Amino acid sequence: MNVHTVLQHAAMASLTCTGPRTIGPDQKPMRAEKPPSQQIEQSGLVEPVDSALSQLSITMPTKRISSVDILPSIGPDLNDINASIVKREIEKECKRSVRHQLDLIKERQQKAISERLASQRNTELQKQRHINSRTRREESDKLIEKQAEQLAKVELEAHQREQKALLKQNNQKLHLLIVEGVSRCHRRFCSKYELVTKLFLALDKETVQACAAQNSELRELAQLFDQLVEKLKKGGSDPPELSCVFTAEQYCQRLDKLEENLHKQLSEQHQQQLDKAKKLAEEQEKQRQAEAEEQQKQQALKEQQLAAERKATAEAAATAAQAAPNTEAPATSAPAQAPAPATATAPTQASISTSYVHPTRLAFYNEIIALYQSKVDAVKPLQTDETWKKYRTNCQRTINLPLNAITATSAQHLKNNFDKLYNFFAGQPVRTTDGSTITINDHPLARDYCILLMAKKFVSQTDTAISSNPQAAFPFASVIVTFWKLLPDFGKIFLAYMYKESPYLVPYVIPQQPDQTPEQYLKTMGYRITENNQLEKPDMFLKRQTGIARLYAAVIITPGRQADGPYNCFGLEEAWGWLTHIMQLKPLPDICATMIMEMLQTLGFELWHAYGMNFVKLLLYIQNIYMPQLSAYDEGGPKTRLEMLLSKFLRERQIPQAMGVLPPGFW
Structure with missing residues (x-):
């Protein structure tokens, strides 16, 4: 205090x-x-x-x-006063302190209440915010779900449309593949059917009656195939089933089996006929020998009688001479009997071994070469007459200019060059480069001369255009096939030039004659001799033979002009026959492997689709049987490339189509 x-x-x-x-x-x-x-x-x-x-x-x-x-x-009392004063002061101070404490307590209470209220308000605010946030989140989720559903629905509809379009596209592709497969089988069936029909027409009545079962089955197969084709033509909303292709293949196999059985039966009948003919010939030979022996006996008897008569005459003359010695006896000269002329039999030509050429191919080769030689001999007067030299030159120019311009640039370009050639052969006048006008009818031998000239010119393209550009073979082949349909002699002359340049296309391994030099023999086998009397180099020879094989293969698989029909005069069966025949010949180094490889690369795709498993068996035969035989004669690069090519084809189970093949109906 x-x-x-x-x-x-x-x-x-x-x-x-x-x-x-x-x-x-x-x-x-x-x-x-x-x-x-x-x-x-x-x-x-x-x-x-x-x-x-x-x-x-x-x-x-x-x-x-x-x-x-x-x-x-x-x-x-001062103490009392002091005590009261102190007491009052103390009481005041206590009151102030109490009030201060109460104020503090009240303030703390108010502060606590305020804080609690603020906390409650914050809690409520947070709760409200949380509720609002959750509500917004739920609304946002619902909106997102709705948008996702709409987007999923749109995507599902787009996917369904895409699936429908893809399904439609696949159905169209499947339809085209099925139609193409059935079409290939139909062409193969028609070709085989035509051959079998021709075979039936060539038989006599008795043989046809013996083959009545095969004839009935042939008609049945034709009706079934026609029904299958009509079913595909009618079509409908649903695509055709893939089984149609297998059905068509079954019909083709049945026809192949029918042909095989027919040939087997005909061979048996032919063998029986041969046996009968052999027996008949033996009987006739025995009868002839008996008649000859009888004639010899009669001849000997006649000679004995004649000798007896001559002896009697001689005795009579001697008796007369003794009776009249002074009379000069007439000179009697017995007529000298002329000896019987010896029947000289012409020696038969030695048959060529089948290791060089198959007999049927040799006969076809001889027929082609004979026709070619007859044409060459026929046009010699025109070819050697100097007064027609200018006409021959103009004919060559008229043929060479459009022929050299043949390409597959467009259908119209190919058609224009063909029309220039065909119009000339049809007799229409053609204006030459010197301004004059010529026709093929100006000379009676001009047609054959121009056919020979055009066929030779087509073959010469193998040296220039085709050997360096394999795709160029197909437009040339299309024009060749068209001319073959219109001028049948042209096709045979063309083959003759091909066989002269490459007898391996027959196939024919011409044997060497005893009086031939190696150079002369190689010339007959397709090698060329230069003006300097030098032999063509092997690599150039193989390159030129490759070009010839490409053109030959292209002619087999290339259709001609659409207006002249789908028939091909030199069909796919020629390629099959060539492959099967060359397997039977004696292998030659390099050239055999080169020709087989070129044929497989150009024709393999079509042969596989036409012959199916039979072609696969042929490839296996070449790989497993023919190649070991070829290895005994050939160890060069062509044989190695052929082995690799066969392994690739058999491993991938397919052969790609050759580049540049013209589609059906190109022009």
């Missing part, structure tokens, strides 16, 4: 006092000693306040007033 304040209160209290002053500046201090009990009592008055203050946890700056410091007075 502040002393100054206490003193002020004491001064105020002294004004009310009636006794003498005990304090003041002019009074001396009076010190009164009090007993210890009073000090204790006084101290006891203060302790409750201190204890109260201590209980209220109020710290106040207090200063104890001892009894020594209080001056004795006559009025009210």
